[in-house]
Amino acid sequence: MEASRLSTDTTNKSMAARIMVALDYSSANEAEALLASLRGIPCYVKVGMQLFYAEGPKFVARLKEEGYSVFLDLKMHDIPNTVKGGAESITRLGVDMFNVHAAGGKQMMEAALEGVDKGLASSSKRPIVIGVTQLTSTSQHMLNAEIGIAGSVEDAVLRYAKLSRDAGLDGVVASPLEVVRLKREVGPGFVTVTPGIRPASAAIGDQSRVMTPKEALKQGTDYIVIGRPITAAASPREALESILEELV
Ligand SMILES: O=C(O)c1cc(=O)[nH]c(=O)n1[C@@H]1O[C@H](COP(=O)(O)O)[C@@H](O)[C@H]1O
Numbered sequence: 001m002e003a004s005r006l007s008t009d010t011t012n013k014s015m016a017a018r019i020m021v022a023l024d025y026s027s028a029n030e031a032e033a034l035l036a037s038l039r040g041i042p043c044y045v046k047v048g049m050q051l052f053y054a055e056g057p058k059f060v061a062r063l064k065e066e067g068y069s070v071f072l073d074l075k076m077h078d079i080p081n082t083v084k085g086g087a088e089s090i091t092r093l094g095v096d097m098f099n100v101h102a103a104g105g106k107q108m109m110e111a112a113l114e115g116v117d118k119g120l121a122s123s124s125k126r127p128i129v130i131g132v133t134q135l136t137s138t139s140q141h142m143l144n145a146e147i148g149i150a151g152s153v154e155d156a157v158l159r160y161a162k163l164s165r166d167a168g169l170d171g172v173v174a175s176p177l178e179v180v181r182l183k184r185e186v187g188p189g190f191v192t193v194t195p196g197i198r199p200a201s202a203a204i205g206d207q208s209r210v211m212t213p214k215e216a217l218k219q220g221t222d223y224i225v226i227g228r229p230i231t232a233a234a235s236p237r238e239a240l241e242s243i244l245e246e247l248v
Pocket of ligand 1: 022073132174197225226
């Protein structure tokens with residue numbers, strides 16, 4: 001009984017480390033309240049534009065001091081020199097992962113890696129750098145009719161993923177729907193970070209290419225990103241625990 005409980009706990013912990021909780025809040029207080037409610041569950045945390053623009057690097061530093069693995073999701077997309085400078089500053093924050101838009105091109109992504117090299121102190125760990133392919137809110141119709149890219153979403157994702165790999169990035173952000181092809185055609189070790197995660201009962205909202213947590217992990221993705229299904233729940237802890245239970 002105790003042994004099986006122990007192994008479930010261990011599995012839960014290793015599953016939790018593959019869940020990135022999106023701290024999409026406008027204040028440190030709200031983010032900290034969420035983290036307090038999730039205390040003891042060793043999930044990754046994602047700081048995006050809303051929280052970073054409100055609270056800045058100090059909040060990221062605090063998360064690192066508290067021992068969290070941090071994905072800084074600022075989706076940089078600019079000329080190579082500017083992205084290089086941004087990547088240097090981000091690397092100095094000591095985050096574990098950050099992203100750039102693959103649509104910025106190979107030279108821009110290479111510049112991001114140069115920025116990482118400049119920002120790395122001798123003792124610090126190199127962050128994982130990933131390219132955003134096609135946002136999970138992008139549908140087939142939007143891709144073709146609004147963004148002006150012909151062909152399937154999956155092919156567009158694959159093309160940006162290969163460009164990201166050729167630039168030297170460690171992986172990509174994509175939807176779980178593309179993971180099998182990404183792992184097969186870009187490489188099994190190429191990291192996949194997949195938002196667009198919706199438990200069966202959750203509202204899809206502005207997402208377009210979605211999958212349940214369990215199905216997403218079955219595709220072989222490395223990390224799933226979950227925001228509102230946890231943060232907007234009456235009890236975020238219960239929401240995360242029920243997702244974890246579904247995964248084991
Ligand atoms: O880079 C991201 O994290 C990201 C890329 C993408 O294609 N789609 C996407 O939803 N995200 C982020 O993942 C999170 C998803 O949040 P929910 O839709 O609330 O689960 C948000 O913080 C988004 O900014």
